[in-house]
Amino acid sequence: MNACAPTQQPASAGESKASIKSIYPQIFDAILEQRLAPGTPLTEEALAQIFGVSRTIIRGVLARLSHQQVILQRPNHKAQVAAPDSEQTAQILYARRLAETTLISLAAQRAKPAHIRQLRELIANEREHHEQGQRCAAIRLGGEFHLQLANLAGNAPLAHFLNGLLPLTSLIIAQYEEHPCSHCAWQEHAAIVDAIEGHDAQSALHLMHQHLDRIEAKLVTRRVAVAGDVLKIFSA
Known part of the structure; x- marks a missing residue:
């Protein structure tokens, strides 16, 4: 040595x-x-x-x-x-949907003003990066928004499960999203937070399904x- x-x-x-x-x-x-x-x-x-x-x-x-x-x-x-290949992508997105549609209803029931402020701060940061053309940073921040929603729901095992899926989902979106600038995810996130703030679990669930449908529809192998x-x- x-x-x-x-x-x-x-x-x-x-x-x-x-x-x-x-x-x-x-x-x-x-x-x-x-x-x-x-x-x-x-x-x-x-x-x-x-x-x-x-x-x-x-x-x-x-x-x-x-x-x-x-x-x-x-x-x-x-x-x-x-x-991730097409089969892995399909499995990941299906697992994410199962977790998120359960967690969003719980989040709508438990949301406090402090939680809403934290979510809106994340959305503002995501929007800023999107408007500055920093698409991939905005995708990562969008994943953090969904993780914050999961933590708000108060079910630690489900939140941990989703935390293992969100970064990989962000990777899939970055690699396979077609026409990435055709809509702004932060706007959909803001609508979901509006429903959660009103403790409207049904609307929040409907908006989450629409959000995930739009993500999946834009992915091409x-x-x-x-x-x-x-x-x-x-x-x-």
């Missing part, structure tokens, strides 16, 4: 958590934008160099993305960006971008 080689100090728990929180959306958005295309290998060494952090922090980011099935990690293989070089992607 070279005694003169620089040693990388492990990050403290607070630093690690903060770094993961800031790096995660950057990598996730790059995946949604297909700058990191399906099949792109993701190595701890390269990402640690790019972001100037320890491999431990990158390992935490990759673990989160792997848990969400946005990337694939297998023993003795480099992590790779996922590419097609060839997606090819893998690129991670260093070139982030340096650009």
Whole structure:
């Protein structure tokens, strides 16, 4: 071992958590934008160099993305960006619908003014990114809106189940949505919140079904971008 080689100090728990929180959306958005295309290998060494952090922090980011099935990690293989096929997509969307249509009714019953404010703040952020042309960031924020709805419902197992589906759904939308600018999801989210604020579970459920129907109708299976070089992607 070279005694003169620089040693990388492990990050403290607070630093690690903060770094993961800031790096995660950057990598996730790059995946949604297909700058990191399906099949792109993701190595701890390269990402640690790019972001100037320890491999431990990158390992935490990759673990989160792997848990969400946005990337694939297998023993003795480099992590790779996922590419759900048509059958996987159908199964994921069906499972999401089952969870969301149960949770939305519970959310309408439990909503408090503080919850409504949090949801409207998320929608405003989603709208801002959409209007600035940051489509994939808006997709990610839309997923966070749905997760916040799930947490509001007060059923932890169902919320946890949905949390495992939403990031992957965002990936599917980014990869396979046809005519992505033809409607604004934030407007549909706002209508759902209006119904929840009025504790109108039936209307909220109807709007959620319409929202999911529109998402599914716009998805088409097609060839997606090819893998690129991670260093070139982030340096650009």
